[in-house]
Amino acid sequence: MQDIQLYEQLLGLSGPWAVVRVTMKREAQEIEVEVRCLATVWGCPTCGKQMQGHGQEERRWRHLDSCQFKTLVVCAVPRVRCLEHGTQQVAVPWAERRSRFTRLFERLAMDVLLECSVLGAGELLGISWAEADGIKQRAVARGLARKPVSAPARLCVDEKSAGRGQNYLTIVASVAAGRSATLEYVGAGRKRETLDAYWQSLTPAQRIGVEAVGMDLGEPFFNSTLAHVPGAANKIVHDPFHLVSYMNAALNEVRKAEHRSLLEAGQRTLSGSKQLWLYGEENLPAERAAEFARLKGQKLQTSRAWAIKELFRDFWDCESVAEGRHFFRRWYDWAIRSRLEPVKKVARMFQRHLDNIVTCFQHRLSNGSIAGLNNKIQSLVKKACGYRNPERFKTDIFFHLGGLNLYPSPQ
Numbered sequence: 109m110q111d112i113q114l115y116e117q118l119l120g121l122s123g124p125w126a127v128v129r130v131t132m133k134r135e136a137q138e139i140e141v142e143v144r145c146l147a148t149v150w151g152c153p154t155c156g157k158q159m160q161g162h163g164q165e166e167r168r169w170r171h172l173d174s175c176q177f178k179t180l181v182v183c184a185v186p187r188v189r190c191l192e193h194g195t196q197q198v199a200v201p202w203a204e205r206r207s208r209f210t211r212l213f214e215r216l217a218m219d220v221l222l223e224c225s226v227l228g229a230g231e232l233l234g235i236s237w238a239e240a241d242g243i244k245q246r247a248v249a250r251g252l253a254r255k256p257v258s259a260p261a262r263l264c265v266d267e268k269s270a271g272r273g274q275n276y277l278t279i280v281a282s283v284a285a286g287r288s289a290t291l292e293y294v295g296a297g298r299k300r301e302t303l304d305a306y307w308q309s310l311t312p313a314q315r316i317g318v319e320a321v322g323m324d325l326g327e328p329f330f331n332s333t334l335a336h337v338p339g340a341a342n343k344i345v346h347d348p349f350h351l352v353s354y355m356n357a358a359l360n361e362v363r364k365a366e367h368r369s370l371l372e373a374g375q376r377t378l379s380g381s382k383q384l385w386l387y388g389e390e391n392l393p394a395e396r397a398a399e400f401a402r403l404k405g406q407k408l409q410t411s412r413a414w415a416i417k418e419l420f421r422d423f424w425d426c427e428s429v430a431e432g433r434h435f436f437r438r439w440y441d442w443a444i445r446s447r448l449e450p451v452k453k454v455a456r457m458f459q460r461h462l463d464n465i466v467t468c469f470q471h472r473l474s475n476g477s478i479a480g481l482n483n484k485i486q487s488l489v490k491k492a493c494g495y496r497n498p499e500r501f502k503t504d505i506f507f508h509l510g511g512l513n514l515y516p517s518p519q
């Protein structure tokens with residue numbers, strides 16, 4: 109008798125639900141808690157209309173272990189037949205609909221899943237990989253359904269590689285001033301249609317309310333935003349982070365070509381110097397400063413490309429659109445006369461997109477605000493050793509970084 113009361117309290121049961129039997133199966137190391145409901149009239153789980161029971165169905169749920177014993181709740185759940193919503197099982201207080209786990213077990217499983225892989229969580233909890241994965245998928249669906257509809261004014265769009273094959277995701281993050289970036293949308297692929305789907309999920313009024321959108325120079329995101337956000341021509345910002353990375357790629361190309369021709373002449377001047385050139389000047393490690401100063405002092409094409417890249421980084425110190433245009437003109441003239449093809453190519457590309465580069469001085473939107481989020485996504489990819497399936501990558505981003513309310517409600 110005592111164990112019946114104990115389990116009634118542990119499961120938080122009251123009203124028509126009562127524990128009628130507790131069976132310990134010593135061999136199987138299991139405890140089975142049988143619950144019965146004593147009511148005769150039930151609410152339809154969809155509309156709440158009261159009606160008579162219409163048969164029942166035996167179900168089992170995994171609950172938190174009782175010491176070393178796996179614990180299962182067993183109940184013949186009444187069904188109702190609603191004229192409008194058909195035959196359904198009534199809602200039970202200890203579990204969400206369709207779940208094979210009690211709410212308390214799901215909470216524990218999610219805490220474990222937040223700390224380790226699906227495989228590891230399954231092993232720790234004594235459930236299958238598919239079951240652990242199902243708990244994660246349901247949590248994300250639950251969190252997304254609860255996510256308040258917001259209309260972010262300042263956004264950054266970016267693509268993320270899944271680390272395997274050609275799998276990419278499109279990420280949209282909201283970057284409200286003074287707050288860390290929050291994830292708004294994740295879509296499979298990096299085509300125009302992927303971002304279209306996000307814009308189309310907003311109301312026309314929400315799209316009008318968008319003030320600034322940061323992105324790289326690629327056409328798909330640009331065209332999608334232009335087509336969906338009124339006044340986008342003045343709202344799109346090609347952010348500093350992406351532009352500097354184009355410059356770094358050009359610099360790297362110059363270095364590689366020069367290194368090759370130096371090697372052919374038997375000179376190892378540029379060996380092992382790749383990273384030195386890519387550091388922002390202020391981030392150069394102190395112990396390599398002397399080495400870098402020596403390299404920089406030589407008449408190398410690479411050091412010319414480096415100086416052009418470093419000057420470009422000062423661009424963002426400009427204080428207005430007009431000042432920015434003036435600065436760019438001087439920088440561009442230097443870059444275009446550099447006789448370094450990769451640098452000239454990037455300079456011309458910047459020139460073509462200048463109108464949406466200088467918007468930066470109006471909106472002060474920088475990808476720096478989503479750098480934290482980007483790093484966290486990167487470490488998910490690393491931990492998973494890359495994602496073969498973009499849907500799984502998407503679920504993991506929402507599960508770990510979505511800022512969603514994932515837990516099942518207490519009842």
Ligand SMILES: [Zn+2]
Nearest residue numbers: 152155190193
């Ligand atoms: Zn109904």
